[in-house]
Amino acid sequence: MLERIQKIISRAGIASRRKAEELMLSGAVTVNGRVVRELGSKADSERDHIKVSGKLINPKQPKAYLMLNKPREVVTTLSDPMGRVTVKDLLRGVRIRVYPVGRLDYDSEGLLLLTNDGDLVQTMLHPSFEVPKTYEVKVKGILTDEEIRTLSKGVVLSDGRTLPCQVRKIEKMEKNSWLEMTIHEGRNRQIRRMLETLDHPVLKLNRIRMGRLDLGALPIGKYRYLTAPEIKSLKGLVQKAERTRAATKMSRAVGA
Numbered sequence: 001m002l003e004r005i006q007k008i009i010s011r012a013g014i015a016s017r018r019k020a021e022e023l024m025l026s027g028a029v030t031v032n033g034r035v036v037r038e039l040g041s042k043a044d045s046e047r048d049h050i051k052v053s054g055k056l057i058n059p060k061q062p063k064a065y066l067m068l069n070k071p072r073e074v075v076t077t078l079s080d081p082m083g084r085v086t087v088k089d090l091l092r093g094v095r096i097r098v099y100p101v102g103r104l105d106y107d108s109e110g111l112l113l114l115t116n117d118g119d120l121v122q123t124m125l126h127p128s129f130e131v132p133k134t135y136e137v138k139v140k141g142i143l144t145d146e147e148i149r150t151l152s153k154g155v156v157l158s159d160g161r162t163l164p165c166q167v168r169k170i171e172k173m174e175k176n177s178w179l180e181m182t183i184h185e186g187r188n189r190q191i192r193r194m195l196e197t198l199d200h201p202v203l204k205l206n207r208i209r210m211g212r213l214d215l216g217a218l219p220i221g222k223y224r225y226l227t228a229p230e231i232k233s234l235k236g237l238v239q240k241a242e243r244t245r246a247a248t249k250m251s252r253a254v255g256a
Helices: 005-011 017-025 118-124 145-153 190-196 228-255
Strands: 002-004 029-031 042-044 050-052 065-070 109-115 133-140 166-172 176-183 202-210 223-225
Touching: 002 005, 005 017, 005 029, 005 042, 005 050, 005 118, 017 029, 017 118, 065 228, 109 118, 118 228, 133 190, 145 166, 176 190, 190 202
Parallel strands: 109 202
Antiparallel strands: 002 042, 029 050, 065 109, 065 223, 133 176, 133 202, 166 176
């Protein structure tokens, strides 16, 4: 069956679909010995020999879904030109190539999802896919109730106003505060930037939930495979998002 080449590469666990497109444009992808740069090009994974950077891909790898408790000072990539520790270094024993779904900052820790399911990654990283993400945040200073309300309603950042979110105090210390924040966006360093607008810089940031995935008691630096119910819940979110996008597209077509 003919499919877009970037989709085949993504399904094989080589890279996300967006990264696969970058590889194609750079000339790193060949089909039956011929360099393919056109993003609309298709191939048959059963018959064609598809190589990425000279290596033959295997699109029939079994799907793998992992949860990692990322420590601070670990890069959310599979390689780093600066030689820093990456999440790949923490996945000893995982023989199937998986890649991160989204990012956690270098100075942040907590729940990170990794998989070779390209369709899942593509959907979860789509701007319209508003999966809730919950963080425990230690901030400098004591936030007032008014500041909590301001955060909850959304604040103006350089890239626009943030969506409403859920914020609650979970611990008050002499000079600092612990908050629990749930956001529905994936902007770069969003929580840190939100709190900086109120002059309460983040001292520690730990992601504890993504959708129905809960970090629980997983030790820092360790990983585990997702359970069948957890995988089912993720795929359910993906199917819901796809139905929503299809309905929106149809509605626009009717109104055009």
